[in-house]
Amino acid sequence: xxxxxxxxILCLSCLAAGLTSCNEEDKYFDxxxxxxxxVVDQIYLEDYESSVPDRPVTFARLGQLxxxxxxxxxxxxxxxxxxxxxxxxxxxxxxxxxxxxxNSNTPVEDAEEADRNKIxxxxxxxxxxxxxxxxxxxxxxTGISNTLPKDKEKVTVYGxxxxxxxxxxxxxxxxxxADIESDEDGEWYSFIMPENYSGSGSIYSEGxxxxxxxxxxxxxxxxxxxxxxxxxSQGFWSWSETGSMINADDLVEDPYDSGRGKCVQIVPExxxxxxxxxxxxxxxxxxxxxxxxxxxxxxxMYSYIPxxxxxxxxxxxxxxxxxxxxxGTGHLQISLFxxxxxxxxxxxxxxxxxxxxxxxxxxxxxxxxxxSTTGWQTVTIPFSQFNKYATMIEDKESPVFQNVVEDRNAAxxxxxxMGFVNTDFTYQDVSITSTAFSSRIYxxxxxxVPYKTVTISDYPEDEETTE
Numbered sequence: 165x166x167x168x169x170x171x172x173i174l175c176l177s178c179l180a181a182g183l184t185s186c187n188e189e190d191k192y193f194d195x196x197x198x199x200x201x202x203v204v205d206q207i208y209l210e211d212y213e214s215s216v217p218d219r220p221v222t223f224a225r226l227g228q229l230x231x232x233x234x235x236x237x238x239x240x241x242x243x244x245x246x247x248x249x250x251x252x253x254x255x256x257x258x259x260x261x262x263x264x265x266x267n268s269n270t271p272v273e274d275a276e277e278a279d280r281n282k283i284x285x286x287x288x289x290x291x292x293x294x295x296x297x298x299x300x301x302x303x304x305x306t307g308i309s310n311t312l313p314k315d316k317e318k319v320t321v322y323g324x325x326x327x328x329x330x331x332x333x334x335x336x337x338x339x340x341x342a343d344i345e346s347d348e349d350g351e352w353y354s355f356i357m358p359e360n361y362s363g364s365g366s367i368y369s370e371g372x373x374x375x376x377x378x379x380x381x382x383x384x385x386x387x388x389x390x391x392x393x394x395x396x397s398q399g400f401w402s403w404s405e406t407g408s409m410i411n412a413d414d415l416v417e418d419p420y421d422s423g424r425g426k427c428v429q430i431v432p433e434x435x436x437x438x439x440x441x442x443x444x445x446x447x448x449x450x451x452x453x454x455x456x457x458x459x460x461x462x463x464x465m466y467s468y469i470p471x472x473x474x475x476x477x478x479x480x481x482x483x484x485x486x487x488x489x490x491x492g493t494g495h496l497q498i499s500l501f502x503x504x505x506x507x508x509x510x511x512x513x514x515x516x517x518x519x520x521x522x523x524x525x526x527x528x529x530x531x532x533x534x535x536s537t538t539g540w541q542t543v544t545i546p547f548s549q550f551n552k553y554a555t556m557i558e559d560k561e562s563p564v565f566q567n568v569v570e571d572r573n574a575a576x577x578x579x580x581x582m583g584f585v586n587t588d589f590t591y592q593d594v595s596i597t598s599t600a601f602s603s604r605i606y607x608x609x610x611x612x613v614p615y616k617t618v619t620i621s622d623y624p625e626d627e628e629t630t631e
Contacts, residue, residue, distance in 0.1 A: 192254060197239030198288035204234040207296055223297035229265045237262045242286040245270050246298050247279030272300045273327045273372050300325055303376035311382050311481060311542045312609055313357040314422050320354040321367060321378060328372035329353035335365030335382060346371065366618055375620050381481065381613035387465040389580055389610040390452050393425040397453035399579050406438060410450040419606060420485055420539050427608035431584050440586055440601040446506035447584040454579035462569045469614055471566035475547040478565050479615035483540045485606040491534035493599045494586045496523040501575035508585030516555040519571055521545050530592045546615055582607065
């Protein structure tokens, strides 16, 4: 049920049009009001879409409308929020209440320390400085640098509004408060992975703009496809010294020496030595075992990722290590099963109904940007970005994880694979003419992960029961 206070505000708003404009002659500026003591008893958040439209609060965000309740408010001349002079319409001011919208230009972390998280009310002969927390928009998370980190490795979480992160809580309630770094523009924070940690799920963080959470894929390895160290089985056939097939002997020990065991150099050293020419499809390919391996029936993952999970909420992850710049030629093709030719972007494999995706990290936002990593980095590709499922979504269909599992199980050969392609192609409106390829690209830990965005409400208890 809407509060009487909120109804009062609506009534006041309706009357506002009939009120006279501000001038120094009317009673609003009488000296008796200008000298009356200012008292703030409570500040309320005004949100007519909420079940509590007039909610008592201890903080508010830029752009939000607040109502100040107290006494001595009539006659208010100026209001400063975080030191920023903030407009208010005196038509909405009485002795006991006033409405203020927090200007989107109000400084938050850039506010002077003496002004920050304070509202200053000013009349001719009375002022009041009231403590009140001001936050920017709710923080968001866009990714994690490495979701399967080793002990003592730095983990960086990317997003927006992450300024002044002071606390990180790992799945299982492990709290980190030391050695946290955060970007002054709020685009990331980082922490050091504790030793002997085995939990998995979402990372929660607390900073200047409130709490944020990652999808529940941190340290998640329950749906491993292939880690080249015994989880999942590699498949190979028709191997030759100059051929594209990668076998067990082509695997290498972690070149970063981080303790990750074996990994795959997606263009093996034997092929680099022979030379990878321009215009070459199917340079290399690495597969899982396929039909005869129980691990290749992904219905085993339903206990972790339900069959009905929308494909916007489930993703493929793998780890990549590129010690030297990769740029200008070559890309990865990812195939959900063995029915494609690794022709790459723009080939028949790239059909709208095909279960393939591509990885071209050196083209970003329509520009060529040389790509390398300092250590291992996680790549996340939602299944909604695989061609077939992206097409279904464009056609207003709602593919789910069961579609992926059933497509794979219905295939003649259900091997999951990745391969390197060195052909000409166009990606993000950038046209590429291939050249000889010589970079070293290492991949590890192919896995399926939950990818649902975690939205944190400022008021999760929400709220008053409607009648």
